[in-house]
Amino acid sequence: MKGKRETIRDLISIQERVNRLFEDVLVDIEATGEGRSVSWSPRVDIYETEDEFVVNAELPGVKEKDLDIKVEGNALVIKGYRPHLHGFSSKETGGKYHMVECTYGAFKRSFLLPESVDAGKITAMLKDGILRIVLPKKSRDTAQNIRID
Numbered sequence: 001m002k003g004k005r006e007t008i009r010d011l012i013s014i015q016e017r018v019n020r021l022f023e024d025v026l027v028d029i030e031a032t033g034e035g036r037s038v039s040w041s042p043r044v045d046i047y048e049t050e051d052e053f054v055v056n057a058e059l060p061g062v063k064e065k066d067l068d069i070k071v072e073g074n075a076l077v078i079k080g081y082r083p084h085l086h087g088f089s090s091k092e093t094g095g096k097y098h099m100v101e102c103t104y105g106a107f108k109r110s111f112l113l114p115e116s117v118d119a120g121k122i123t124a125m126l127k128d129g130i131l132r133i134v135l136p137k138k139s140r141d142t143a144q145n146i147r148i149d
Contacts, residue, residue, distance in 0.1 A: 040082070040103035040104070040105060040107050041107055041109060042057045042058050042059050042078075042107060042109065042131075043057070043058045044056065044057045044058075044109060046111070051136060051137055052134055052135055052136045052137055053114070053117065053134075053135040053137070054132065054133070054134055054135070055076070055078075055111065055131075055132070055133040055135070056130055056131070056132050056133075057078060057109070057130070057131040057133075058129065058130060059080065059082070059126065059129055059130065059131050060082075060129035061082050061083070061104075061129070062080050062081070062082045062126070062129075062131075064126050066080050066081045066082070066083075067079070067080040067126065067131070068080065069124050069131075069133065071113065071119045071122065072110075074112060074113050075110045075111060075112055075113060076110065076111045076113055076122070076133065076135070077108065077109070077110045078107075078108070078109045078110070078131070078133075079106070079107070079108045080106070080107055081105065081106050081107070082103070082104045082105065082107070083104060084102070084104040113135065116137045116138055117135045117136070117137060117138070118135075118136045118137060118138045118139075119135075121136045122134065122135050122136070
């Protein structure tokens with residue numbers, strides 16, 4: 001039986017740890033000289049209570065229609081898209097950018113689910129730029145005495 005620490009570690013895959021190393025450096029410079037974000041990865045907090053795991057992801061500017069949350073095999077997968085707030089071309093804005101630090105574009109995060117998660121009861125809510133996913137644990141089997149006839 002796994003301890004709590006091992007269970008939490010299982011939630012974050014090696015791929016996600018590597019992605020986090022590169023999330024702030026993937027920038028493509030277009031021919032116009034303007035930067036364009038190629039990839040980004042929302043920051044996530046994961047915690048556990050006695051009855052559930054909770055994933056909180058920072059998704060400012062992302063709309064519910066631009067999110068896709070699934071359980072694929074034994075993984076929770078969060079995919080989505082965050083548009084640039086004001087376009088990115090000088091033609092669209094009527095001006096030119098001097099600094100671009102906000103990330104945008106497509107993203108994907110995935111987390112391995114512990115065996116204790118009841119995948120059929122997962123819920124999600126997007127409010128004030130925070131995606132909250134609640135992963136209830138399966139009900140614990142209680143010991144039962146078996147009568148011998």
